[in-house]
Amino acid sequence: MSVLFVNACVRSGSRTNRLARYFLENISEKVETVNLTEENILPLDGARLCERDLLLKEGRTDAPLFYHARKFSKANTIVIAAPFWDLSFPSLLKLYLENVSVSGITFRYENGRPVGLCRAEQLVYITTAGGPMFSDFGFSYIKTLCNVLFGIKKTFCFKAENLDIDGADIESLLKAAEEEINHFFAR
Numbered sequence: 001m002s003v004l005f006v007n008a009c010v011r012s013g014s015r016t017n018r019l020a021r022y023f024l025e026n027i028s029e030k031v032e033t034v035n036l037t038e039e040n041i042l043p044l045d046g047a048r049l050c051e052r053d054l055l056l057k058e059g060r061t062d063a064p065l066f067y068h069a070r071k072f073s074k075a076n077t078i079v080i081a082a083p084f085w086d087l088s089f090p091s092l093l094k095l096y097l098e099n100v101s102v103s104g105i106t107f108r109y110e111n112g113r114p115v116g117l118c119r120a121e122q123l124v125y126i127t128t129a130g131g132p133m134f135s136d137f138g139f140s141y142i143k144t145l146c147n148v149l150f151g152i153k154k155t156f157c158f159k160a161e162n163l164d165i166d167g168a169d170i171e172s173l174l175k176a177a178e179e180e181i182n183h184f185f186a187r
């Protein structure tokens with residue numbers, strides 16, 4: 001697998017999804033999409049945690065429970081699109097990240113410290129916000145996960161802010177973000 005697109009956009013007509021599509025149009029490799037609104041990703045409650053622990057103990061990383069973790073670990077590039085919700089991102093994305101953060105698949109422990117097992121050289125995070133993003137617990141969290149857990153060294157963020165402010169020129173704000181994307185591919 002080459003490019004994994006994790007789509008956490010919820011609204012039809014999502015501006016975040018528009019930016020993500022713009023980014024992906026520049027990519028020639030095959031893109032595999034995971035639409036989180038169409039996946040039934042469940043939280044790790046007591047029963048699922050026990051099941052997961054048992055499977056890992058038995059080395060059964062090929063179990064269906066680890067489908068998303070396996071995909072995530074094998075992608076060369078990961079693109080995540082998520083709107084800025086409540087200073088971070090929709091809980092759907094947290095559920096996904098909880099499901100892909102699996103010791104033995106996306107990272108492992110060595111002398112008590114996590115070592116990344118993901119193949120991806122880069123992760124690109126795309127977001128849009130209604131107002132200014134004073135505190136971004138979205139991208140900063142993803143970036144830390146990549147660095148500390150997954151071993152993905154390069155992380156990039158493209159964003160458009162202030163889209164819901166009265167009188168905002170939404171089109172030019174989105175175009176400015178697309179221009180940033182153009183610069184990225186022109187490097």
Ligand SMILES: Cc1cc2nc3c(=O)[nH]c(=O)nc-3n(C[C@H](O)[C@H](O)[C@H](O)COP(=O)(O)O)c2cc1C
Pocket residue numbers: 009010011013014015016017083084085086087088128129130131132133163164
């Ligand atoms: C549930 C929810 C929470 C939001 N929280 C914030 C927020 O904390 N800060 C902000 O600036 N905008 C917030 N917004 C506005 C969205 O970030 C903004 O409309 C964004 O562009 C939506 O992206 P989309 O067009 O891809 O759906 C929120 C919107 C929703 C629906």
